[in-house]
Amino acid sequence: MSADLSRRTLLSRTAAVVGATVLASFSGNVLPAHAAATLGEAQVPGGTATGRPSLNGWETENSADDGGDIWTRPVSGTPLDGVQVRMGDIETVLVHVVQRFHYEIDPLRRDDVVGWRRPGTIRNELAESNLASGTAVQIRPGFYPSGQRGGFFSNQLVIVRDILADLEGVVRWGGDDKWPDEALFYIDTAPEDGRLTRVADKLRTWAATPGKGAGASADPFQPDRRRAAQRLARRQA
Template sequence: MATATKPAPRPPAAPARRLGYPLALAALAVVVVLAWGVFRGGTDEGPDEVPDGATQNGWEGITDSDDPRLVSFPWVTGQVLDGDVAVVLGHVAERFNAEVEPIDVASSWGWAYRPVRGHDEGLSNHASGTAVDFNAPLHPLGSSGTFTDDQVARLRAILDEVAPVLAWGGDFDRPDEMHLEIVGTPDEVAEVAARLSGA
């Protein structure tokens, strides 16, 4: 009579899959999104994709201060993009000077072909002549609360008047309260400029 043999033992069951891997992927995705926000200078405005040679807001970077697209701007030491951008920024500067605080031209500037401060890549909106900094020593990069509540309220009234084409650096993740930049498309900026000009 044949003897019964015991079946071979089964290998131990694989441990239940843990949620660690999916959670790690989710954490990595969050880090990438946050890093992208910092790379862009902290603003939540602007196009999703920026073409080569363009600034963060999608406008074409200008490499030479003698470029005929740039125009002298009386409110800063330097230039801004001519046309509708100059109209909008000029209106904003006039109101800022009269209602928020007097602009010191010697410590205010516009066009500069450079990356975003603190980054090696990504052109600043200053490089397209679509950003200005007013009274930089009074409102240093990274500092918040450099304006009084009353000044902020007046500044927000100016932003509302030219909405949706202008952003204030005080609203960025990394505060830049001296900074104002165009965030609208050329068509949107043209529409606001026409409204401001009474056209």
């Protein structure tokens, strides 16, 4: 009997040590799905979210392509290797902005677009903080330095305004901010705002319809489109 008890005690202690070792090895990281199941679906905190919002209310993340919500996403029709943005509706909207810029304003080169940036490398009091939540992109920041205006020609500005109007105000251009950043385009809705999903659904429908979507847009210089763009510009001023 004592031998059986000793054996059971040894096995119990061994299992406890192994379990503790497994938990320690994943400390601060997200467990793989199979490991979580083995541990009884235990909820282990992830390591990318910061718990702090960017200026537009979306949560910032410490890293991209690392198990969080921010990943490198393709931008079809451009030479870009991809852009790091928050997946889902935000990805759909921001990729559309980049595509229209490429097709209608000026062709982009491989490294012309910046997406996610690490918290602590940006100014939290400015709209550039939205980069850290994957809800913004900077297009050619070297061409349009932060704090300066006048980087776009007048005909290019017409197209910028038309892009924003098509997106129904869910994206704001940094050139309209008190501290201008003409390279910056960012989501201007809080999380759970239904307008973002509605616009993203519209863009996905356009992308699946011949003659619609980025690269096949209506003429932004048409009077009715100019008026719509100007109305939005006044509202976002």
